[in-house]
Amino acid sequence: MKTKNCALCEKEILQAYRVKITPWKIWIFVCGACCLKAKKWEYYVYWWTWKWKKK
Numbered sequence: 075m076k077t078k079n080c081a082l083c084e085k086e087i088l089q090a091y092r093v094k095i096t097p098w099k100i101w102i103f104v105c106g107a108c109c110l111k112a113k114k115w116e117y118y119v120y121w122w123t124w125k126w127k128k129k
């Protein structure tokens with residue numbers, strides 16, 4: 075399984091935040107830093123946190 079990349083800064087992330095940043099039903103994964111940034115945006119909705127487990 076691949077790791078995820080942040081939809082905003084494109085960095086590889088081990089803990090992703092599932093958020094919505096538009097008025098449409100488009101959910102994206104972002105890193106912690108971008109999640110904090112996105113919180114200030116009008117259409118920000120948080121859904122859940124996704125954790126990458128090393129195997």
Ligand SMILES: [Zn+2]
Nearest residue numbers: 080083105108
């Ligand atoms: Zn990011």
